[in-house]
Amino acid sequence: MGTVWTKEQQEVMNLRDCNMLVSAAAGSGKTAVLVERIVSRIMDDRKPVDIDRLLVVTFTNAAAAEMRERIAGALEEKLEQQPENVHLQRQATLIHQARITTIHSFCLDVIRNHFDRISLDPGFRIGDEGELKLLRQEVMEQLLEEEYEESRPEFEKFAESFAPGRTDGRMEEVIGEFFDFSMGYPWPEEWRQRCLKEYQAETWEEAEAAEWLQALLEKLALTVKDLGKQMEQALNTAKEQDGPRTYLPMLESDLAMLEKLQDCKSYRAYADFFQKELSWEPLSRKKDPEASEANKTLVKRIRDQVKYEVYRIQEEYFFESPEQILEDIRGAAPLVEELVRLAGRFQQMYQARKEEKNLVDFADLEHYALEILVRKEGEETVPTVTAWEYAMEFEEVMIDEYQDSNLVQEILLSSVSSPERHNRFMVGDVKQSIYRFRLARPELFMEKYHGYARDGGENRRIDLHKNFRSRSQVLEGVNLVFRQIMTEKLGDVEYDDDAALYPG
Secondary structure, X not given: OOOOOOHHHHHHHHXXXXXXXXXXXXXXXXXXXXXXXXXXXXXXXXXXXXXHHEEEEEOOHHHHHHHHHHHHHHHHHHHHHOOOOHHHHHHHHHHHHOEEEEHHHHHHHHHHHOHHHOOOOOOOEEOOHHHHHHHHHHHXXXXXXXXXXXXXXXXXXXXXXXXXXXXXXXXHHHHHHHHHXXXXXXXXXXXXXXXXXXXXXXXXXXXXXXXXXXXXXXHHHHHHHHHHHHHHHHHHHHOOOOOXXXXXXXXXXXXXXXXXXXXXXXXXXXXXXXXHOOOOOOOOOOOOOOOOHHHHHHHHHHHHHHHHHHHHHHHHHOOOOHHHHHHHHHHHHHHHHHHHHHHHHHHHHHHHHHHXXXXXXXXXXXXXXXXXHEEEEOOEEEEOHHHHHHHHHOOXXXXXXXXXXXXXXXXXXXXXXXXXXXXXEEXXXXXXXXXHHHOOXXXXXHHHHHHOEOOOOOEEEEEEXXXXXXXXXXXXXXXXXXXXXXXOOOOOOOOOOOOOXXXX
């Protein structure tokens, strides 16, 4: 008996002529469905395609190898059923040169075929991790040695700030981490200059518009909302039959104060609140014979924890007025400017040393491929003729684990997809996004998750909810926990009926 597919899985396999985002929950048969879609495209009665006309991008080499093996197995089964099918015989041969690959292997292929478009010796090789680590350290030491010899006042101040001890270890870390972070963006120097601009604000309004301060306000809003819920729990406990009812007036006052804190929408509003309105009434000492010691202890513990968190927020973020904060930000601008300059110098020197040794690293693969496939016109990125040639070659571009794509990879794969044919297929699960520290951008997934329609059109979204891996009791437990803790602010997705797991 063959596999019985769900309605949603069938849709994933059979839909054509549209960009598709598949939100595939854990255990939903994502890989099996992806393999079946590839086979169904090859065997399509109306418009069959050769397997080497599909670009399938997976996250790891192991995943790519498994995908190739499963597709080859599926083709063998079809050939056993239709041994005289010439098209299937051709696919069994082409499977060995099919573009089932990681993003870095795809970039490597682009570079090897078009190295004449960039300043790279065709005999280059990818450096191993240990070799590149040693080379980076040598370059960093050379950079700092030259800077110390030159004795620029700006560098000396930077060194005093980040390397106050006997070693330069912390300064090396700061420069290296800033450089690495910038390489996760399509145009690293442009991003570094944008960072510097946020430290050159002339007014508080300009400073508050900075990305980092907006991120702080979002974090504060989430934290304060959670503190309000904790205080509600304390209040509800005090209202119980054996609750400490003498605490009610103080707890109601606390909750009203936290609700005012939740109404703060700007840094200045928070600062004014902490300066003028923050106050805690002492809990009543009146004896309440009906109150249990357990409930009294619980209420006190919750209230103390909330008070601690509120004071911590005040001490960490609101220790000065907005005007003084602005002066601090502007005062840090020379240090940030020096950091931007040093990271730029490190990039140039590191690149030169790699070119001497004919080495590239994984970030180089992405940026060289980017140079070949797109050009920048103002704020827009435009595919090159080479990208157009790739787009004409691929009938469909399939991206696995899409939630872990970064911005460079998004631009690369968009450039080789045909906008006229709507041939991008993306599958993943934002709840399983764990590579933000590597500059993965799950918001790319969520933008399409909210923007793609579920009932037709050029951009389609299909949700695979059913889990075929775990028992219903396990899924119920997972749903119970994540419905309470996962929100769009914490976890990038609201854990509602659309996000929950269902037994398959």
